[in-house]
Amino acid sequence: MLAFTVSVAMLGVFAQPTQAATDDSLARVQEKGTLVMGTSPDYPPYEFLVNRGGKERVVGMDVDIAKKIAKDLGVKLVIKQMDFDSLLVALETNKVDMVISGMSPTAARKKSVDFSNVYYKGGQSIIINKADKGLYKDRTSFQNKAMGAQTGSIQFNLGKKQIKGSNMKGLAKISDLILALKSHKVEGVIMETPSAQAYVDNDPDLAMINGKFSLGSGENDTAIGFKKGSTSLVNEVNKSVDQINKQKLTKTYLKHAGTYMKTNTKNTSMWHYTSYFVKGVEYTLLITVIGVIFGILLGVLFALMRLSKIKLIHFLGVAYIEFVRGTPLMIQVMFVYFGIGLFINIPALIAGIIAVSLNSAAYVAEIIRGGINSVAKGQTEAARSLGLSQQQTFVSVIFPQALKNIWPALGNEFVSLIKESSIVSIIGVTDLIYQLKAVQTATYKGVIPIVVAMVIYFVMTFSLSKVLNHYERKMKHDA
Amino acid sequence: MPEMITIENINKKFGDTEVLKDLNGKVEKGQVICVIGPSGGGKSTFLRCLNMLEQPTSGKIVFEDSELTSLNESQINQLREKMGMVFQSFNLFSNMTVVENVKLAPVKVKKMTDAAAQELALKLLDQVGLAEKADNYPASLSGGQQQRVAIARALAMNPDVMLFDEPTSALDPEMVGEVLKVMQDLANQGMTMVVVTHEMGFAKNVADEVWFMDGGVFAEKGTPDQIFEHPQNERTQDFLAKILEA
Ligand SMILES: Nc1ncnc2c1ncn2[C@@H]1O[C@H](COP(=O)(O)OP(=O)(O)O)[C@@H](O)[C@H]1O
Numbered sequence: 001m002l003a004f005t006v007s008v009a010m011l012g013v014f015a016q017p018t019q020a021a022t023d024d025s026l027a028r029v030q031e032k033g034t035l036v037m038g039t040s041p042d043y044p045p046y047e048f049l050v051n052r053g054g055k056e057r058v059v060g061m062d063v064d065i066a067k068k069i070a071k072d073l074g075v076k077l078v079i080k081q082m083d084f085d086s087l088l089v090a091l092e093t094n095k096v097d098m099v100i101s102g103m104s105p106t107a108a109r110k111k112s113v114d115f116s117n118v119y120y121k122g123g124q125s126i127i128i129n130k131a132d133k134g135l136y137k138d139r140t141s142f143q144n145k146a147m148g149a150q151t152g153s154i155q156f157n158l159g160k161k162q163i164k165g166s167n168m169k170g171l172a173k174i175s176d177l178i179l180a181l182k183s184h185k186v187e188g189v190i191m192e193t194p195s196a197q198a199y200v201d202n203d204p205d206l207a208m209i210n211g212k213f214s215l216g217s218g219e220n221d222t223a224i225g226f227k228k229g230s231t232s233l234v235n236e237v238n239k240s241v242d243q244i245n246k247q248k249l250t251k252t253y254l255k256h257a258g259t260y261m262k263t264n265t266k267n268t269s270m271w272h273y274t275s276y277f278v279k280g281v282e283y284t285l286l287i288t289v290i291g292v293i294f295g296i297l298l299g300v301l302f303a304l305m306r307l308s309k310i311k312l313i314h315f316l317g318v319a320y321i322e323f324v325r326g327t328p329l330m331i332q333v334m335f336v337y338f339g340i341g342l343f344i345n346i347p348a349l350i351a352g353i354i355a356v357s358l359n360s361a362a363y364v365a366e367i368i369r370g371g372i373n374s375v376a377k378g379q380t381e382a383a384r385s386l387g388l389s390q391q392q393t394f395v396s397v398i399f400p401q402a403l404k405n406i407w408p409a410l411g412n413e414f415v416s417l418i419k420e421s422s423i424v425s426i427i428g429v430t431d432l433i434y435q436l437k438a439v440q441t442a443t444y445k446g447v448i449p450i451v452v453a454m455v456i457y458f459v460m461t462f463s464l465s466k467v468l469n470h471y472e473r474k475m476k477h478d479a
Numbered sequence: 480m481p482e483m484i485t486i487e488n489i490n491k492k493f494g495d496t497e498v499l500k501d502l503n504g505k506v507e508k509g510q511v512i513c514v515i516g517p518s519g520g521g522k523s524t525f526l527r528c529l530n531m532l533e534q535p536t537s538g539k540i541v542f543e544d545s546e547l548t549s550l551n552e553s554q555i556n557q558l559r560e561k562m563g564m565v566f567q568s569f570n571l572f573s574n575m576t577v578v579e580n581v582k583l584a585p586v587k588v589k590k591m592t593d594a595a596a597q598e599l600a601l602k603l604l605d606q607v608g609l610a611e612k613a614d615n616y617p618a619s620l621s622g623g624q625q626q627r628v629a630i631a632r633a634l635a636m637n638p639d640v641m642l643f644d645e646p647t648s649a650l651d652p653e654m655v656g657e658v659l660k661v662m663q664d665l666a667n668q669g670m671t672m673v674v675v676t677h678e679m680g681f682a683k684n685v686a687d688e689v690w691f692m693d694g695g696v697f698a699e700k701g702t703p704d705q706i707f708e709h710p711q712n713e714r715t716q717d718f719l720a721k722i723l724e725a
Pocket residue numbers: 493498517518519520521522523524525
């Protein structure tokens with residue numbers, strides 16, 4: 001949530017100039033021939049993931065709606081997955097053309113986002129543990145109790161305002177909220193009725209009750225979000241929405257979603273989801289390996305800059321290293337994706353890799369600087385007295401010795417990069433953490449996927465440590 | 480005899496401390512100069528000025544027609560090829576084997592082929608009696624062996640002059656002899672050498688001239704006989720008395 005607020009604040013700085021532009025939203029979509037939908041696919045039956053022949057796909061009522069809209073516009077539908085938190089930022093930074101993610105057109109959201117006509121009216125329900133069924137009747141039964149809802153959602157605000165003394169806990173993923181419920185971190189989870197129904201249908205330990213919230217304008221509704229000022233696109237999309245409403249198509253769509261949910265839960269063994277985890281490992285390794293390579297290359301550069309005798313270069317090196325080390329990787333990831341993405345459109349994966357590389361570079365630079373300083377001065381003098389240039393001395397004598405000295409520290413950095421790269425999941429990069437959540441959503445199982453992911457992380461870090469130790473021993477020439 | 484190095488009015492300051500004061504001197508081709516004197520007197524700094532590891536604050540050093548203090552970086556690199564230097568602490572490259580240590584500069588600086596450099600390196604290692612250690616890493620060698628490798632490494636560039644900064648001071652006494660022997664052989668072959676040393680026996684037997692340095696000046700210069708048998712300067716007398724006592 002904090003991260004979300006910061007990135008929105010950041011946008012305030014960047015987005016100003018583009019705001020005034022004339023409305024070419026419809027023309028742009030038609031011109032590029034694609035309609036990009038942003039969604040957080042952990043909200044069945046609105047949107048969720050299914051595993052089809054080893055490939056995962058986003059399906060659900062919202063996807064069917066998006067397909068119809070794209071068809072009506074005569075363009076191709078592209079689906080971008082990301083955290084619910086990141087959806088509105090993605091709209092403002094043109095990462096997506098529209099957001100369909102079970103989103104309610106509240107007054108607060110309307111300030112920064114344009115909405116289509118309402119395509120669905122669901123109620124707000126509360127999911128509880130089945131064992132507690134006798135204890136809770138509606139929202140009034142939860143006074144002074146801990147409650148959960150998705151961070152940044154209207155359910156979160158409803159709980160906060162309409163349950164006396166409520167203690168709201170916000171999490172990004174519904175699957176995590178259900179886990180929190182089962183472990184009694186919260187006593188109830190507020191969510192939209194169709195979604196709640198889906199969870200209850202698929203998990204015998206859960207039950208749902210009507211929240212009986214008093215719902216203001218928009219809070220019961222679901223609509224499609226657009227970047228502010230996209231009137232032409234909104235008007236065109238509304239034609240499709242009106243058809244959907246007239247022909248009661250959402251009924252068909254919900255049924256369709258129901259069949260997917262059944263196939264999903266038919267086989268919930270982790271083995272069945274191997275492909276999810278494999279893909280997650282692939283991305284995690286990809287990000288880590290590229291992050292390490294560029295981390296070292298840039299790290300050497302920044303270390304040399306910091307060691308430079310030229311004041312300006314030294315200052316730039318210090319400034320970079322200190323700044324990057326002084327800010328969280330999470331914000332850097334969001335800055336690269338959303339902030340820099342305002343000027344050049346970079347895919348989430350590339351943005352994630354860039355952010356991780358730039359971050360790693362700062363830490364590696366400090367390690368390398370320490371390594372260079374640890375090489376005895378006599379080594380440089382001996383090399384220089386033989387006629388080697390400063391550069392030759394560095395490449396042949398200093399750096400290899402520095403590398404040997406810092407190998408353990410570098411190794412630690414790589415191992416921690418495997419773990420820390422998991423933060424890229426917030427912008428929708430399908431790394432291991434992201435896939436873990438996908439499996440949780442798909443199987444309605446909370447803990448087992450966590451255990452599987454944990455074991456996979458451990459296997460990766462442990463084997464990397466072993467490999468690094470092997471090379472460390474090989475590099476030791478002393479005694 | 481042709482002059483190889485001419486030193487004119489060299490001064491060196493570290494911050495406000497004057498370490499070298501108006502030094503003058505000439506090293507002729509084929510000469511062995513031994514520089515002696517108490518610790519802290521500026522001997523190392525003087526030697527390091529000769530190949531520009533230290534930049535003199537003022538004064539001129541002429542080496543084979545080149546005025547060192549006026550050269551740029553790459554010209555200095557070229558001149559350093561012709562001046563071998565051996566350090567008290569050996570400074571062998573710990574990331575390379577013995578033979579790689581010797582080959583590095585010929586390959587990188589002289590652009591010699593690896594095969595030619597290998598042949599040269601093995602010849603030089605043989606000359607210092609360490610051919611069989613070619614593929615060892617420095618850390619597995621004794622101090623005396625390391626210093627002999629360091630000498631071979633400097634010789635690999637085929638220098639016109641060799642600078643030694645207390646090459647035996649860090650050695651266990653039983654290893655001093657093997658290093659001095661290599662140096663004596665070099666001198667016998669006609670190598671021009673400037674040697675900072677506390678080995679008075681070596682200075683007496685090998686040096687053509689002995690320069691006594693104290694407090695940043697050459698307090699006295701002369702033949703070994705003049706310096707060791709008939710020292711004129713009081714500070715030289717003091718120093719020698721103390722050395723001989725020990
Ligand atoms: N890099 C340096 N910075 C400051 N002072 C130095 C430096 N190198 C040497 N000195 C000082 O210069 C003086 C002469 O040192 P040095 O040339 O090493 O003497 P020697 O080799 O005769 O023992 C000493 O007082 C020493 O502390």
